[in-house]
Amino acid sequence: MNTEQKLQQYKDWVFRLSAYNMALAIIGIDKLTVAPAGGSEYRDKRTAFLAGELFTLETDPEIIEILKELKDDKSIDEDDKRAITLYYQNAMKTMCIPKDEFVEARELMNRSYDAWLEAKTKNDYTIFEPYLKKVIEIQKKFYGYRNCDKPLYDQMLDDFEPGMNQEKYDAFFDALKERLVPLIQKVVQAKQIDDSFLYQSYPVEEQKKFMDEILAYLHFDKDWGYQNETEHPFTSWTCENDCRTTTKYLKNNVASAILSTIHEVGHATYEHDVDERYDGMILSEGISSGMHESQSRLCENYLGRTKAFWDYNFPILQKHFPEQLNDVSTEQFVEAINVSRPSLVRTEADELTYPMHILIRYEIEKGLFNGTISTEGLDQTWNAMYKKYLGVDVTDASNGILQDVHWSDGSFGYFPTYALGSAFSAQFMHQMRKELDVDEALQHNRFDLCVAWLKEHIHKYGCRYDADDIMQIATGEPFNVNYYIEYLEDKYNKLYHL
């Protein structure tokens, strides 16, 4: 077979992969948004089978051989070479797992999701615990198959954020702890900001009407995006022109669905903006979980919680909720949505305490995989850590250990990227503000200018370059945690007149 023939085989294979990936993405979105619960078992069994079909395709020895040859073939172009290298690396990780175990695990992950949802609804950790235990056992076994010298948890961290490990994350979190814990304590003792008006009754139907306006402001266009509702908001996509977001409305919290929507649209926009040449290929995806989270949290926090953003949008929100908000000024509203207060739920947390929520999960994950923490009584461990790091008492498992979906499908090593991504955002934002009058853009309904900057410097590359390289390209320097710390110090010192 000559290079051209190999490339053709490779491209046909990429297309087939993309078809199965699309099917699984759509089935997944369906499950998490509208699919009737009664059909879960039937669907999950078949979804696992289809994941097995994809597994067979991904690990096809004939293709692996072609990938192996092509990745070192000097005659192919750089885009293909990069994609082939990534596919090859992924295949190496997958093919060490026996297929029947892989399929069985997929089915378990789906049932584990259902158990998590039931446990959360019923506020009962014991419903979820046996699944969590099994999911952890499976992950230990699967990572064990790789036969790699590194500690298991380091391998997991690296899967979500290539190049990262416990040593680097320890240093990262230590830096945060050192400077942020004292700041959090000062904020707790400062004069508190009144944000009670955010928690009046805000009928969901009216929230939805405002959401249509915010989605338009964010340029989340119906032609390529669709927003649904779910228990735990997420974003999923199949191609440039098909990105789905979800949100969750709370009647007694006007800011929750809005900020979660801006967050998810940040993810969706990233996927939408990747160079269309990469559609259907591995290059079309965001480069790492941290990079993805940097884009969602940049939109949510560094844009969506600013005064400039609300200079434009708050009068519109007031029109939808005159009774609740006519006596509130834009300044008051922006202060209220930036209130820092140690709390129970990560997704509702303010920017300052947010990394502490992540730190807790990181510590627990480390313990689960180095054997110092077990799933039995993990709810109590959780509660103790919330007391230690945030000083709050967890009142119920639904708002404690069961709040997040991620462990139900074995996504260990993922949470730390949430804090890392937030730190990436700070550095990107610092650069964006040098090159663009961000406030001017936000005040004048030109959110698209911010998106255009992100596209040009980050989004368009997809997986074409490593996260480190993209940081260098976009900001001219390597990642530096100080941008994040200084941003938080500056913001909260001002807000609380410290």
Place this chain on the structure above:
Amino acid sequence: MNTEQKLQQYKDWVFRLSAYNMALAIIGIDKLTVAPAGGSEYRDKRTAFLAGELFTLETDPEIIEILKELKDDKSIDEDDKRAITLYYQNAMKTMCIPKDEFVEARELMNRSYDAWLEAKTKNDYTIFEPYLKKVIEIQKKFYGYRNCDKPLYDQMLDDFEPGMNQEKYDAFFDALKERLVPLIQKVVQAKQIDDSFLYQSYPVEEQKKFMDEILAYLHFDKDWGYQNETEHPFTSWTCENDCRTTTKYLKNNVASAILSTIHEVGHATYEHDVDERYDGMILSEGISSGMHESQSRLCENYLGRTKAFWDYNFPILQKHFPEQLNDVSTEQFVEAINVSRPSLVRTEADELTYPMHILIRYEIEKGLFNGTISTEGLDQTWNAMYKKYLGVDVTDASNGILQDVHWSDGSFGYFPTYALGSAFSAQFMHQMRKELDVDEALQHNRFDLCVAWLKEHIHKYGCRYDADDIMQIATGEPFNVNYYIEYLEDKYNKLYHL
């Protein structure tokens, strides 16, 4: 291979088929409800590929050989024998088509749907015409591959309603024409019923709230069913506990979404009620299109348009729309939703003129396949036939030839089952009323008693018996069109005091 081994192979194959069918069903529902239009081309290409994978599976020569042997194997049980025979028959129809042509056709059908939707939105038949033409050419070619002596259109009719052909449908429609056309004319000349209050402004949000109550009345349980919105309402399903319906709300028509919902729930309930032993097998499906339509139209018309149904539900509807309906009595409302008036849109048609809408489509389909009618200028042909059979002037293509989705994916031979199913309903209903006090049940929020009768006599069998046999089992006699005609004569003579 012994029988047991063959059965195991067969069962594994059935499971794999059901997985692909599930994926295609969910992808299809997604496309028709929420998927962003911009991603259509990307998705359609991959959906067609997956349909090709299913095609390969369905026509696997090794399995076909096993089916062939098993269907005549006296040692296997009757359920399996029936299922194997049906799978074998389907495979024979599919395997004569070259796979690449099959995949290409699937992709075309998806693009044709998009073209139809665009044409309907823009009220421009010429956008859809080239697709319709190609779809017809493909169907001619595909049915040609079967190398069967019967006329192509007879084969199509038989696919949707086994045992039917043009001769039988001609006789059926002649009987309807003979007795119904004069009745329609008498009704047109009779004193007209005021139904104008149905067409006031009914805010869609409030319609949705009422819909939740109707769905509860119909026992369309969220645990096994989900209702979404779409341009052309349909029902789809993957198993007993996963049936999806869709509806479409019209602001200036309070009855439209309600009756279309009752109709679709009729389809969904049929699928839900099939014996759970058949889940994932071909036996789990409704036996024929006519039988399916008999269940949806029975719910919509023979139950949903009765006074007893609204004795319970109209006071609830009034609570949602007091301004619009407080001066209307239950009697007036029921008369209004039963008004017969020759009109343009099939799905909005009353029961009496409804079969004329079907007759028009049947005549056109016959013409398209015997070569006397072409797609060019078909909108004009359509309009002329509406003038001839219903005396109405078609004002725009969106409410004319473009109103229905069905031709976009090549479902020719399907429409006639709508009239046939309506006729089946009459005979079932005649029997149900002998065995159950239907009005008493409807008046007292016991719709479930009607559903239980349908389940016991029809639904539970799925594909286990032919439609003819089910008619005999349920009503004790063969199909007889006179039940339908007499029902309509009786109903409209009374309503219009003829």
